[in-house]
Amino acid sequence: xVDVGDQAxxxxxxxxxxxxxxxxxxxGVKNVVIVFYPLSFTGVCQxxxxxxxxxxxxxxxxxxxTLAISVDSRPTHAKWAAxxxxxxxxxxxxxxxxxxxxxxxxxxxxxxxxLRGTFIVDKQGKVAYKVVNAxxxxxxxxxxxxxxxxxx
Numbered sequence: 001x002v003d004v005g006d007q008a009x010x011x012x013x014x015x016x017x018x019x020x021x022x023x024x025x026x027x028g029v030k031n032v033v034i035v036f037y038p039l040s041f042t043g044v045c046q047x048x049x050x051x052x053x054x055x056x057x058x059x060x061x062x063x064x065x066t067l068a069i070s071v072d073s074r075p076t077h078a079k080w081a082a083x084x085x086x087x088x089x090x091x092x093x094x095x096x097x098x099x100x101x102x103x104x105x106x107x108x109x110x111x112x113x114x115l116r117g118t119f120i121v122d123k124q125g126k127v128a129y130k131v132v133n134a135x136x137x138x139x140x141x142x143x144x145x146x147x148x149x150x151x152x
Contacts, residue, residue: 001104002105002127006127008023008121013069016074016077018074027123028124033059033119035048035049036106038070038113041076053088056088067091069114071113076092105117116134116138118139120147128147129144
């Protein structure tokens with residue numbers, strides 16, 4: 001399991017628009033909010049990502065990039081992003097199935113889905129904050145804002 005203070009495991013995944021997104025490309029440039037979620041088109045996941053969408057200025061700006069990750073496929077993410085107006089990357093941890101979630105310690109082996117893990121990675125690539133909730137338990141973005149406000 002990745003903990004606060006650890007170097008965040010690097011990854012490269014495809015987003016809903018077929019762009020390759022690499023975590024380390026933000027090093028020295030932006031803090032990154034990594035939001036693992038179980039499945040697209042589900043109530044709690046949609047509520048969490050819509051809350052980010054509705055406050056996007058806090059989660060995607062000159063200092064911050066949000067990356068949402070699930071085991072869904074890129075076409076699933078493309079459809080969901082178009083329907084919900086998500087402008088931040090939805091990354092497909094589809095194959096090898098859940099490899100990035102597993103590297104962060106948030107893959108639930110029994111279901112094959114990601115737990116609700118959020119990791120805020122600072123500009124040096126270190127984990128500054130983490131919270132991991134069970135699949136049915138929503139997270140509070142208020143905490144993300146507090147942590148982001150404290151980072152240089």
